[in-house]
Amino acid sequence: MPARRQLLAIIAALGLVLTTFLPSRAQTLTIRQAEALASYDRALAEFKSILAERRRQIEAKEPLPNLPGQALYLARVAVISTYKDLTDAMPSRIGRPNKFEIPPAYFDAEIEPLIDEYSKLFDVMEAPPANAQNSASPFKDVVDLATVIARAKGLAPDHADAAGRISLGLFFAETNGKQNVRNGRSNTYMGSFQTGPAEDRNGRRKWETIKGEIAAIDPGLSARDDKEEARARGTDQRFNHWTNVRDGLMNAHADVFREIPGIVKTLPNPIDQMKLFELIQIVPTPTRSALKSGDLLNYRVSSPTIMKHLRNNSIFAFGQADRARTSASFREILGAMWLFNRKFEKAMAKYAEIKGR
Template identity: 70%
Template sequence: MGTTSHTAAPTAALALGLFFTPPASIATDAIISTVAPLVAVAIGNLGFMSPALAEPAALTKKQSDALNTYNNSRSNFEQVLGQRRAQINSNQPIPNLPGQALYLARNNMMSAYKDLTDALPSRIGGPNKYGIPPAYFSADNEPLLDEYRRLFDLMQAPPANAQRSDTPFKDVVDLGTAIARARGLDATNAEAAGRISLGLFFAETNGNQNIGNARSNKYKGSLQTGVPEDQNGRKKWAAIKKSIADRDPALNARDDNEEARVGNLDHRFNHWTAVRDGLMNAHADVFPQVPAIVKTLPDPIDQMKLFELIQIIPSPTRSALQSRNLVDYRISDPKVMAYLRNNSIFTFGQADRARTSATFREILDAMWLFNDKFERALAKFEEIKSSQKVEAGRPGSDAR
C-alpha cells in the first residue's frame, strides 16, 4: 500500500499492505534505508501492555547488545505510534508523508528482533495472528501492529470526492479476466489472470478502494499508480476497447458509464478506471504469459507474488520471464536489491540485509509479508466464483 519505492521502476508497487507495511510499493519519493535510526519522540505511554524483554543472566556482550537494541527499537516504535495518534486525535498538523516514520520504526523493531533471535534462538516464540515468521516478530507486539494498521487506515482514507464501487472485488476480477481474454487467453487462463489481478489489489491497498498513500505523494488509488502510469493505461485500454465491446457488451457498457461518471476527476479516484488503467499499464502485456507462469509456478500465491514483482522491479522480472529458468534467475544489481528491501523483502535483520544477490525463488519465498494479503484475495476470489455459479444456475439467468 506494497508498495513502492522502486525509484527506477516505472510503476508503483505497493508493497506489503496495511497489515505490515503501508500499502504502497512506493519508491518512497526518496529511497530511505528501512533500517535507518529514528529519533525517539518523548510522549505519553500509549497503554500497550507488551513489556520490553528483560535481560537474563549470563548473556554475551553480543547477545546483550542485541537485546538492548531490540528493546530500544520497540520503545521507539511505540513512541512514534503514540505521537501520530495524538496528532490525529487532536487535529494537529501532521508531516508530509506521515506514514514514513511509522514504516521505518516498524521495520527497525522487526529487524532488531530478528538480530536478537539470531543471537538468542531461545527468544523465538509462538505464532502470531499476522502470520509473520516468529523469528522476525513477537506475538507480544500484536497490539503495536494493530495500531499501526489503524493509523494507516486513517492517514490513507480516500478523498471526499472519490467514486467508490459497491462491488470492488468483482470489478477487479471482471476487468482482469476481460483484459486477459482480449489479449488472447482462453477462459481458464483468463480466470487465472482475474485471480492474479485481485491479488494485486490486495497487495497494493489491502483491498481498500480509492485510498491515498501515507508514504508517497505520487501513487494513489485502488492500484496505487502515478499520473503517467494511469495515462498510459488509459491509452492502452482505448486500443483494446473494441475487442472488449465485441466480447463483453455488458462490461463495455459499465466502462462507458464509469467514464461518464468520472468526467474530469482524477481517474485514479474512480475505482473502476483506477483498476482498469493500472492493469493495462503494467500487467496486460504480461497476461499472454499466464499459461507458462501457471505451469512454472502452480501455487496461486506465487503467481500473485510474481505479478507484484512487476510492480516493484519490472525490468528484472520481465527479464526473468524471458529467461529459460524463471525460478533460478538471479538478481545481483545493488539498486534492484535496494528496491526489494524498500518493499520489505530482505529487509529485516543483518543477515537478510547482507545479501548481495538472490534468485527469483528466494525472492518469492522472502515475500512472506504478502502471504496474508494473497490468502485473503484467494478466499475472496473463491467467494466471487461461487456466487457467480449460484447466479448462473438460477432459472432465466444469462449463463454467458
Template identity: 70%
Template sequence: MPPASIAIDAIATTIGSLASVDFGHPGFVSPALAQPGPLTKAQSDALAAYNQALSNFKSILRQRRAQIDSKQPLPNLPGQALYLARNATMSAYKDLTDVVPSKIGRPNKLGIPPAYFDADLEPLLDEYVKLFEIMQAPPANAQKSDTPFKDVVDLGRVIARAKGLGAADAEAAGRISLGLFFAETNGNQNIGNARSNKYKGSLQAGPSEDQNGRRKWAAIKPAIASLDPALNLRDDKEEARVGQLDHRYNHWTAVRDALMNAHADIFPQVPAIVKTLPDPIDQMKLFELIQIIPSPTKSALRSGNPMNYRVSDPVIMGYLRNNSMFAYGRSDRARTSATFREILDAMWLFNAKFEKALSIFDEIKARSKG
C-alpha cells in the same frame, strides 16, 4: 522508490483486528526476551538495540495518535516515520534472535516468522494499522464501486481475453488481478498512500502509469466491446462519471488503467506461468513483482528459467527491501543477490493478503455459477 509502485505497507494492510494499546514503559522487554543467565556482550548489545528500537516505535505511534486525535496537521508522508520505526523494531528483534535463538517465541496472528517479531507486541501493530487506515483514507470525492472485488476480476478476465487467452487462462488472470488489488491495498478502494505522494488509488498507480494505462485501454477498447458488450457499457458509464477527476480515485478506472499499464502485456504468458508456478499464491507474487520491479521480472520471464534468474543490482535489491523483502535484520539485509524463487519465498508478509484474495475469488466464482 520503485519505478512502478510502492505497495501499501504489507503489515499496514494485513491485520484486520484492532486493540487498545498499552505502550508500557519505554524500556519494556517482553517475557519472551527474559534472559535467565548472564548475557554475552553480543547478546547484551543486541538486547539494548532492540529495547531502543522498540522505545522509538512506541514513541512515534504515540506522537501520530496524539496529532490525529487533536486534529493537528500531519507532516509530509506521515506514514514513513512509522514504517521505518516498525522496520527497525523487527530488524533489531531478528538481530537479537540471531544471537539468542532460544528467544524465538510463539507464532503470531500476522504470519510473520517468529524470529522477526515478538507476538506479545501484536497490539502495537494493531495501532499501527489503525493509524495507516486514517492517514490513507480515500478523499471525499473518490468514486467507489459497490462491487469492487468483482470489478477487478471482470477487468482482469476481459483484458486477458482481449490479449488472446482462452476462458480458463483468462480466469487465472482475473484471480491474479484480485491478488494484486489485495497486495496493493488489501482490498480497500481509492486509498491514498501515507508513504508516497505519487502512488494512489485502488492499485496504487503513479500519474504516468495511469496515463499509459488509459492509452493502452483505448487501443483495445474495440476488442473489449466485441468480447463483453455489458462490461463495455459499464466502462462508458464510469468514464462519464469520472469526468475531470483523477482517474485513480474512481475504482473502476484505477484498476483498469493500472492493469493495462504493467500487467496486460504479461497476461499472454499466464499459461506458461501457471505451468511453472502451479501455486496460485506464487502466481500472484510474481505479478506483484511486475508491479514492484517490472524490468527484472520481465527479464526473468524471458530467460526460460524464471525461478533461477538471479537479481544482484543493488538498486533492485533496495526496491525489494522497500517492499518488505530481505528488509529485517543484518543477516537478511547483507544479502547482495537473490533468485526469484528466493524472492517469492521472502514475500511472507503478502501471504495472508493473497489467501484472502483467493477466498474472495472462490466466492465470486461460486456466485457466478449459482
C-alpha cells in the same frame, strides 16, 4: 517459634548465597546477545513513541508531516529487523505464532496490539479523498476487468480466470483490498492499484487500443466502462475505483497476461503467481527479464538499486543477514515475500466467494 525463626534464617541465608553466586540475566548474555537485546528494546521504544505521536496528532487534529506513514513504516521495519537479529543471537526468544502469520523468529506475538494500532493509523492517514468514486462491487470489478483484458490478449478461459484471481491478489497486496486510498508513504502513487499519474495515463492509452475488442467480448462490461468514464471525467481518475484498476492493469500487467500459461506451469501455487505479478509492480524490468530468460526461478538480480526497491517493499528487509544480501534469485525472492502471504490468502478467499465456491 524458635524453630520457625531458625527456618526463616536458613531460607534467608540460602537466598543470599544464591544471589551472590548465581549470575544475573545480563551477566549470562554474550556481547552479541546483549547488543541485540538493547537494539530491539530501542527499536520497540521508538515504534511505541511514533505510534503515540501520530495518534496524538490525529486526535488533536494537528497537521501531519509530509509522508506521515514513512516514519511509522521504518519504525515497524526496525522492530521486526532487530527482533530477527535477537532471535538469531538467542533462539530461545522465538515465541508462539502470531495472528499476522509472520514467522515467529521475526515477530514477538506479545506486540500484536502495536501492529493493530499501526494499521488503524494508516487507515486514517490513507483515507480516500471526499470526492473519491467508490464501487459497490470493488472485488468483482477487479476480477471482471482482469478476466476480460486477458481474453482480449488471447488467453483461454481457464488462464483468463487465473488473470482475474492474480489481479485480485494485486489489489490486496497494494491496498489490502481498500478502494481509492491515498498513500501515507508517497505523494505519487494513489488509488486502488496505487498508480502514478504517468502510469495512469499510459494505462488509459493502452485501454483505448483494445476497447473495441473488449466491447465484442463483453458488451455489458464495455457499457459499464463508458458510464465510469463519464462519471470520472474532469477528476483524477485514479480515485475512481473502476478506472484506476483498469488503467493499472493495462499499464503494467496486461501484456504479461500472455505469459500466464507458462507461469502457471512453473509456479503451480496460485500465491506464488500473485507474488510474481506483484514483482511486476515493484521491480518490473528484472521481472520481465526473468520471464524471458527461460529459467525464471534461477534468474538472479544483483543491482543495488533493485535490491533497495525489494527492501523498500518488505523483501529482504528484516535482520542483518537478509539486509546484507547483495543478490538473489527469483526463487529466493519469492520465498522472502512471506509478508504478502496473508494478503494473498485473503484474496484467494474473496475470489472463491465471488466465484461461488
